[in-house]
Each structure stands twice: as C-alpha cells, then as structure tokens.
Amino acid sequence: MIDVSGLRKVYRDRGREVVAVDGVDLRVRDGEIFGVLGRSGAGKSTLLRCVNLLERPTEGTVTVAGRELTALGEGELRLARRGIGMVHQHFALMSSRTVAGNVAFPLEIMKVGRAERARRVAELLELVGLADKAKAHPGQLSGGQKQRVGIARALAGRPAVLLSDEATSALDPATTQSILALLKSLNRELGLTILLITHEMNVVKSICDSAAIMKDGRIQESGAIPDLLARPGSRLTDELFPLPPAEPGAVTITFAGQAGEPVISQVVRKFDVDVNILGGALEEVAGVAAGRLRVHLTGGGRDAALAHLSERGLLVEEAR
Template structure:
C-alpha cells in the first residue's frame, strides 16, 4: 500500500515560490491500477516524482509498503527505489546500447550478479513481446517497441510499484491500446501496483481501478473510475469525461423538441435492460431518442441516454419516477414547452 500524507512541493523560481503540489493525501491499495489525471501544470508529474523521491517533498510523508521513504538516508533510499520502477513518455533509452544492453543496464546498476543478468533480461524480453529485438538498437524500433523496452527496464529489479509518467502520450491510439493491455497483464500476473499519470480519460477508462483529478496542485475529486464517470462532481471532472463521452446536443435539434428532455443514466447490469421500452409501454407517453450509448468501464456497463418525452405532465412524471426506480439517475434538462 502507498500512503501520501499532506504532501506539498514548493519550487523556488525567479518570480518567487510556486506550489507544485498542495497538501495532497491519497491511499493507493496494493495491486491496483491508480490514475492521476490533470492538465499540464496541474501538479500530477510533480506528485509522481515525489513518490519515489526523485523530488523530495517540501512537507508531508510518503509511505510505500510500510516504509516511510522521507525518513530514509541515501543508501537505504537507493535500495527502496529498486522496488519502485518508472517509465516515461519519452523512453530515455541509451541510443548506443542494444535492447538487451538497455535492460541489463538497470540490473548492473543494482549490482546484480553477472550470471543472473542474461536469463533475467531474456525473461523480460519475452514478457514484453520483444524477444526478436534482443540485439537491435533503439533507432531501429517503433515508439511502441521503445516503450516496451522502457517497461522491461522498469521491471528488471522486480519492483512492487510501477510509476508511469504519461507513458502513452507519445503513441498512436492502436499502440496505446497494446501498451495498456501489456500494463494490465503485468498488473494481473505480477500483482504490481501501477500509478499512471495522464491527461487522457480514455486511458483511465481503459485500465484504472480508481483515480484522482488534480487542479492547481490539489486533488479535487477522487474515487472509483466507474463512480466518477457515472456521477462526476466537479466541473473539471465533467470536462474530462466529456472528452470521452460527449452528450452535448446541438441547439438546432433541441429547438425542434417541444417535449420534456431528460438525461437518463443506468448503472451496472440494468444498463442492458429494456427500461425505456417498458416505460413507453406502461405509460401514456411517447419517447424520442436524441442521443445515447453504453460505455464499458472495468467491464461494467454504464448507459447514458438523452431523450424527449411527450404527453400529459402527470403521465410524464409517472414515467420519470418509474425510470428513477430502475436506474441510478434521471436529470430533466428542459421541461416541455
């Protein structure tokens, strides 16, 4: 488990002091994939670098696996860092070394006995799907392949935690998906806790169990990814989610609608049931679908529909109450005119 307690990081600049991380407290459970989301400058990368003390926090504490990292002296901190792997957006491979040598470098730096290095590197190459790239140089690799080398290098010393700093931001969508699948495989098979920094909600939706939204150095919202997608509280969170699931209706469409316009959210298995069709059969109302989809988050369905209901107000109220009893949320966007 990782505990971040009242952590702040203040930078000294020519223009004064800048607070990169502002009193953040988070608990990340062992074996989960945790996403930290925010725009550039939100403080998420500063927070990540504080977790393994690449940057020492100005105040607060970091406990990883029961060890308070901020209390360790240099030698003990170096040993503790061996159990915290890190992968980066821009790979940072050594161009003059082969794929094998890049991965072996981490093992040599940790003073691994030479006789154990060869087998360990070959096992890692097999795990990340690069066994056939053993002797090639980084310049001969695609972006996705370079990131696979970076992942193998981060796993070399059998870490318990893997920190990912915008690990997919430089990759195309197809390659991103393959890297996320690899991270899910690593998490499941090795039970490694993964903390993933990103500004892409698609990444969080695809891979994370829980998440935090950061703004101006602070965590403004935190919880299960499914719950945050279903019921976002903060405007910034809603903005991020709308980049993935957009339900903005064109005014020209809304102006044509004379009935009551509602947004209906279905959680869990009820998202796949025929609630709307049952409603239209049981009550004297007519329905017109305007927009909708079912998203799958951690394999659980989340259905969101925008529709127009026409009929007598009393019947519409009965229909809405029926839907509310069968779903998580009904929001009236506009009353009938």
C-alpha cells in the same frame, strides 16, 4: 499500496513561489490500475515524481507498501526505490547500449551476478514480447518497441509498484492500445499496482480501475470508476461522456452495467410517458458498458418513471 497525504510541492523561481502540487491526498489500492487525468500544467508529473521522491515534497507524506518514504534517509530511500518501477514518456533509453543492455542496467546497479542478470533480462524481454530484439539498439526500434524496453527495464528489480508518466502520449493510437494491453496483462499476471499519469481519456477508459482528475495542482475528484459514474455532478463522467448543456426540464441518465436492459422501453409502457432522446454516448469503461442518455420525459407518469429508474440503480439528474 500508495498513500499520499497532504502533499505539497513548491518551486522557487526568480524570487517567487510556484505551487505545483497543492494539498493532495491520494489512495491507490494494492493491485489496481489508478489513472491521474489532467491537462498539461495540472501538476500530474510532479505528483508522480513525488511518489518515488525524485522530487522531495515541500510538505506531506508518501507511503508505499507500508513504508513512509518521506521519513527515509538517502541510503534507505535508494533501497526502497527498488520496489518502484518507472516508465517515462520519451523512453529514456541509452542509445549506446543494446536492448538487453538497457534492461540489464538496473540489475548492474543492484550488483546482480552476470548469469542471473542474463537470465532475468531474457525473462523480461520474453514478457514484453521482445525476445528477438535483445541485440538491437534503440535506434533500430519503433516507438512502441522502445516503450516495451522501458517497461522491461522498470520491472527488472521485481517492483510491487509501477509508475507511468504519460507512457503512451508519444505513440500512435494502435501502438498505444498494444502498450495499454501489455500494462493490463502485467497488472493481472504480476499483481502489479500501477499508477499512471495521462491527459488521454482513452487510457482511463481502457485499463483503469480507479481515477482522479487533477487541475491547478489539486485533486478535483477521486475514486473507483464505477463509484464516480454513480456520483451526481461527477467531472469524470462529464469528461467520459460529453453532452451539450442541458435545457431546463431535461433529464440525464447515467448507467454502468445496465446497458443491456431495455429500461427506457419499460418505463414508456409501465408509466405511459413519452421519451424524446436529446443525446447520448455508450463506452466500455473499467470493463463494463457505461454511458449517459439525455432525454425529455413528458406525461402524467413522469415523476414515477424517474423514481423507477433511480430504484433500478441508474443515476438520474434533472436540469433546473
């Protein structure tokens, strides 16, 4: 659904060049929720704004729903952007308009008739759980309600793609979870492809199917979360399940979906080894129980036990 290739964005500031995005390739599949994770200044928001060409890339191409946006003129681009909704970090609502008026605004720009506009606004407010707030003004709403208005407005033109720029970073944890649940619901019910920018690992754990880690304008790794969990040396796994530095001889076991299986007790009995647990973590990620366990294994059957764990589909990494 989203194909970014060789993307580079350079700003010029007081005679010097600042490279915000540096040679990024990104593929987002139709109907998935894709999270781009990184710290402030990593280039995440610039990348997102390049996807709908609010920022025009210095180099590279952006293709959305099979259409290369970077090849379009301004008129064609305006029409193409109707298929891309945008949710902002700080809501970006118009204080002088009611909730219904804010949601109706893009429909007015699209010259949708009054009756159809009213019907669509009512439908959207029902969808985001704000049917009773149509006549309220933004100043009367909580942060979570404001973000729901922003989401409803982004969906007004029936987009196939929703871009979310740190949509939960200004919200408290409970409200964050409610907004993430709403996004997941919209993804399922509408078949919406969602590309979201975040610095919060909890967002990735809660709703993302795939993820990328961005640093200094570059993608460090990218892929479906189960694939990243199975990749040796994965940065995402290190971020999801932080453990202290491994001592020589320690073994780190990463698992996804095998959390209910007694694999450690099985290798103890089968291979006559002793297991000393040094640390571990377990979370639900991408809908499955996943985690890491760091252990010391001793005994004559150590190598056979590690081979057995690998054969069971667990990622086994030995510290040297």
